Amino acid sequence: MDLKTTHNSPVITDPVPVSKSRLSLSSNLMPYSPTSAGYSSPSLYINIPRRKPIPDLLDNVRANSWLDAMKSSSPPRKKLNKDFGLDNESDEIDHPYLTWMIKYPSALSSFEEITAYAKGKKIVLFMDYDGTLSPIVDNPDNAFMSASMRATVKYVAKHFPAAIISGRSRDKVFEFVKLTELYYAGSHGMDIMGPVRKLESIGHPNCISLTDKQDKEVNLFQPASEFLPMIDEVFRSLVETVKRINGATVENNKFCVSVHYRNVDTENWDLVGQVVTEIVKGYPRLRLTHGRKVLEVRPVIDWNKGKAVEFLMDSLGLSDCDDVLPIYIGDDRTDEDAFKVLRKANRGFGILVSSVPKETAAFYSLRDPSEVMEFLKSLGRWKKRASLQNESNHLTITI
Numbered sequence: 152m153d154l155k156t157t158h159n160s161p162v163i164t165d166p167v168p169v170s171k172s173r174l175s176l177s178s179n180l181m182p183y184s185p186t187s188a189g190y191s192s193p194s195l196y197i198n199i200p201r202r203k204p205i206p207d208l209l210d211n212v213r214a215n216s217w218l219d220a221m222k223s224s225s226p227p228r229k230k231l232n233k234d235f236g237l238d239n240e241s242d243e244i245d246h247p248y249l250t251w252m253i254k255y256p257s258a259l260s261s262f263e264e265i266t267a268y269a270k271g272k273k274i275v276l277f278m279d280y281d282g283t284l285s286p287i288v289d290n291p292d293n294a295f296m297s298a299s300m301r302a303t304v305k306y307v308a309k310h311f312p313a314a315i316i317s318g319r320s321r322d323k324v325f326e327f328v329k330l331t332e333l334y335y336a337g338s339h340g341m342d343i344m345g346p347v348r349k350l351e352s353i354g355h356p357n358c359i360s361l362t363d364k365q366d367k368e369v370n371l372f373q374p375a376s377e378f379l380p381m382i383d384e385v386f387r388s389l390v391e392t393v394k395r396i397n398g399a400t401v402e403n404n405k406f407c408v409s410v411h412y413r414n415v416d417t418e419n420w421d422l423v424g425q426v427v428t429e430i431v432k433g434y435p436r437l438r439l440t441h442g443r444k445v446l447e448v449r450p451v452i453d454w455n456k457g458k459a460v461e462f463l464m465d466s467l468g469l470s471d472c473d474d475v476l477p478i479y480i481g482d483d484r485t486d487e488d489a490f491k492v493l494r495k496a497n498r499g500f501g502i503l504v505s506s507v508p509k510e511t512a513a514f515y516s517l518r519d520p521s522e523v524m525e526f527l528k529s530l531g532r533w534k535k536r537a538s539l540q541n542e543s544n545h546l547t548i549t550i
């Protein structure tokens with residue numbers, strides 16, 4: 152991974168989304184839709200038999216209109232069942248999910264396979280926050296992490312280098328997580344506080360060394376710093392404009408802005424899309440993407456959660472090591488960039504957190520944050536046992 156070459160000019164134009172012609176939006180206003188490039192790599196380092204992909208229902212729905220795109224960001228289970236031709240109201244037999252899990256097996260039931268592969272390797276853990284470590288809730292300010300999840304994350308961070316990569320501002324995600332043992336990347340990776348490495352090796356003017364609140368030397372990397380005034384301006388106009396729409400809220404995530412429509416009546420979702428689109432049109436260097444009932448305004452730069460993973464791996468001095476296994480756990484479309492990076496490099500893997508079938512570049516799945524917690528606990532216990540075993544082997548040899 153050569154950071155020198157990738158960091159030189161982060162400002163690029165947006166990749167052209169597949170369904171451009173079907174949406175009457177200018178190029179910086181396209182819904183975020185990870186392409187399927189790289190999804191079907193046959194050279195998986197973990198050999199899991201894959202079936203033919205199920206039709207990408209969500210992508211088809213998404214292509215139809217902006218409103219459909221907003222609706223598809225969190226489809227109710229009943230609708231999915233109907234679309235798959237199932238008439239059952241019950242959650243007990245979730246055929247579409249079970250079919251999907253053949254392609255994306257549970258990381259819990261595949262735990263032995265995962266640890267067999269991880270044996271002798273250094274695991275590096277990357278975690279998204281909302282929907283992964285904390286459940287999705289109506290009010291973004293109340294997306295608290297449970298005490299048991301915090302304890303679990305602290306426990307795994309004792310055993311592996313660990314980082315949180317969130318769409319939230321870095322400060323806000325730290326306020327939720329409150330663990331100094333981790334590295335944090337906010338604003339979808341556009342604000343990274345990571346371990347110190349020589350600046351020459353990072354090679355980017357937007358990277359500085361400083362001492363954090365715990366007196367630890369860190370590197371701060373903010374590739375979109377020039378966009379701050381623009382983002383602030385857009386944030387203020389969005390607040391002013393969407394306050395007319397009942398339930399819509401705007402969140403300042405420092406290098407990006409989120410417009411939440413989770414609490415807006417469905418009949419007004421189109422209006423939210425329209426007003427936000429209208430404002431962003433005035434900023435050709437910004438683009439609009441969407442996540443789980445949220446529209447996100449972000450700078451048009453060649454930077455995302457995948458690049459943040461590469462940056463952190465490099466900062467940790469682990470990019471060129473063969474005995475490293477990065478694992479990324481996330482639930483949102485923006486996490487797909489990280490899944491793709493791992494899949495492409497053929498080194499680690501993504502775990503998608505989802506209780507509904509979704510096309511993804513991840514290898515494994517987990518249903519919800521409670522399963523994420525279970526998985527993390529198992530990983531920590533496994534590592535602890537392996538370390539104890541190593542120690543006792545060492546003792547036996549030296550005695």
Ligand SMILES: O=P(O)(O)OC[C@H]1O[C@H](O[C@H]2O[C@H](CO)[C@@H](O)[C@H](O)[C@H]2O)[C@H](O)[C@@H](O)[C@@H]1O
Nearest residue numbers: 280281287288289291294317318409413443445
């Ligand atoms: O990358 P993430 O850590 O997953 O952040 C993505 C967005 O997460 C938050 O919004 C989502 O979670 C909220 C709380 O559960 C929910 O109310 C909202 O509908 C979801 O979209 C956060 O508020 C956004 O700013 C992040 O971009």
